[in-house]
Amino acid sequence: MRKEFSATIEQLATQDESVLFITGDLGYSAFENLRDLLGDRFINAGVAEQNMVGVAAGLAYKGFKVFCYSIAPFVVYRCLEQFRNDVCFHNLPVFLVGNGGGYGYGIMGSSHHALEDLACLSSMQNVKAWVPGFSDEVEPVLQQIVAEARPAYLRLGAGRTCPPSSYQSGSFKVLHEAPGAGITVFALGPIANNVLLALSQNEALQAHVNVISALYFPLQLNDDILQLVQAAPQVLVAEEHVSIGGLAQQLSVQLLEKGVKISSFASLKAEGYPNGNYGSQAYHQRESGLDAEYLAQRLHYLLKTA
Numbered sequence: 001m002r003k004e005f006s007a008t009i010e011q012l013a014t015q016d017e018s019v020l021f022i023t024g025d026l027g028y029s030a031f032e033n034l035r036d037l038l039g040d041r042f043i044n045a046g047v048a049e050q051n052m053v054g055v056a057a058g059l060a061y062k063g064f065k066v067f068c069y070s071i072a073p074f075v076v077y078r079c080l081e082q083f084r085n086d087v088c089f090h091n092l093p094v095f096l097v098g099n100g101g102g103y104g105y106g107i108m109g110s111s112h113h114a115l116e117d118l119a120c121l122s123s124m125q126n127v128k129a130w131v132p133g134f135s136d137e138v139e140p141v142l143q144q145i146v147a148e149a150r151p152a153y154l155r156l157g158a159g160r161t162c163p164p165s166s167y168q169s170g171s172f173k174v175l176h177e178a179p180g181a182g183i184t185v186f187a188l189g190p191i192a193n194n195v196l197l198a199l200s201q202n203e204a205l206q207a208h209v210n211v212i213s214a215l216y217f218p219l220q221l222n223d224d225i226l227q228l229v230q231a232a233p234q235v236l237v238a239e240e241h242v243s244i245g246g247l248a249q250q251l252s253v254q255l256l257e258k259g260v261k262i263s264s265f266a267s268l269k270a271e272g273y274p275n276g277n278y279g280s281q282a283y284h285q286r287e288s289g290l291d292a293e294y295l296a297q298r299l300h301y302l303l304k305t306a
Contacts, residue, residue, distance in 0.1 A: 001156045002030055002099060004138040009067065011139075012146055013038055018063060019146065022056055024049045024070035026099075031069075053079040056094045057086035065093040065146055071105065072098025072114035072155060076121060083151070084124055091126045093149040101131070101155035101189065102240030102270060103284035110278070114155070115270045118188075119245025121153045122217035129153040129217040131189035133173075134162040137215070157190040157240075170220030174228070176211040181232035182306050183299060184210045188239035188247040191290055195238060198296035205299050214247050221254045229255070233263040234302050238290055243269045263306075268298070 010033055013019040021034055022043045035042045045052035049070060056066040068075060075098045087094040098114060105112035122129040128150060130141050138156070145152045166175045175192060176199060187195045192213040199205045210232050212225065229235060235255075237248040248267035255262065271288040278284075285291045289298070 001132065001135050001138050001158060004135050005097070005142070005156060006031055006034060008139045008142045009034055010037055012142060013041065016065070016146065017041075018065050020056075020059060020064045020066045022052050022066060022068050024052050024068070024074060026070050049074050049078040050082050053082040053094065053096075054086055057082070057090070057092055060087070060092035060094050061090070065095070065149060067095045067097055069097045069099070071112060072101045072117055073112060074098075076114060076117040076153070080120060083121075088124045088126050088151050091150060093151070095145050095152040095154065096121070097154045097156065099156045101157050103281040104157055106280040106284070107278055110273065113284075115240070115242050115272070116245070117153070117155060118217060118241055118247075122250070123245065124151070127151045127153060129155070130215065131155045131157075131217075132159070132215065133157075133187065133189045133192040133213045134159040136161045141215070155189065159190040159193050163196065168215070169224050170222040171214060171216045171218070172221070172225050173213045173215055174210070174225075175213055176206070176209070177228070178207055178210055178232075180207055181210045181228075182208055183234040183236060183302050184212065184229050184232040185299070186235065186237045186247060186251055187211065187213050188237075188241060189213070191238050191240050191285075194285070194290060194292045195295055197292040198299065201292075202296060202300075204303065205296065208303055209299055214251075217250065219250055219254055221251075221258065226258060226260055229260055229262065233261065234306060235262050235265045236268065236298065236302065237266070238268045238295060240270050240285065240288075240290060242272075243267055264302070266298070266302075268295070
C-alpha cells in the first residue's frame, strides 16, 4: 500500500498547499517524489518521533494538515503522550501513518510489530483510526482524512484490490454476501484477503459465509450490517491485533448494546509469540490461526456445528 499512499499524498499536496509531510527518517527509495515536490513542506525529523509529533501539532495549530510517517510501532508507541496531549485534546489535523501494521515487519521482531496500536489510539478523544484492507482503498481513505481534518491514524499493510461487488456501510465494507449464509466473518484490514482466499477455494464456504471488513474505528454499525448478522448469526472475527481493544471486543460491545442475538461468537487474533520465535508475517499469521488454510478449517467446523 505504500506505493498508493505516496501517489495519493503527491496528489493531495498538489491540490492543497497546507498539506505537510514529516518522516521519522524513513521512506528512502519510496518518497523521493514527495521530497522533490513538497520542498520545504517535506521534513525529515530524524529518529525523534516524539519531537516529530510535537512539531506537527504546532504546525497544525498554525493551519497546516500534517502527515507523520514511520514504521507503525515507532509512530504509535514512542509518541503516544505527545499525540494524546498535543494533538487529540486540541482536535488538530495531525495524521499518524504507520507502515507495516500487525506483524508486517516479520523477522525484525516484536520491537517492529504493532499488535496493540488500534487499542491505544482508537480510545483517544477525537481520533479516527483507519485500517484499509485493500490497495485501492488507500486513496479514498486519505482523501477522507484530509477532508475531515481531525486527528487520525492510518495503518498500512499489504492487500490486493477490493472485490468489485463490495459496498461500504458505516465503518464496514461488505466484501462477500451469500444468500444462504449462516456465518458472518468480520475481518480487520488486510486479513480480509486471507478470508477471501479461504472462500475462493471452496464453494460450500462461498455459499454459506458473509465476509465483512472493518475499515475504521470508532465503529459505525448500520442497520444493514445488523440485518446481515441477524440472518447469519454465527460470528467469527479475524484480526492481526490483540483481542483487548481490537475489533472483536469493540464489535461485541456494539452488538450487545443493540440487542443483536447471535448464536456463537469466536475471535481469531494476534497471539503474540506462542513459541518465542520470530518469522515472516505469514509465519506469525499461521501461528495465530489467521492464514487462509486455518480460516477455512475453522469455517468448515462452524458449518458442521450450525
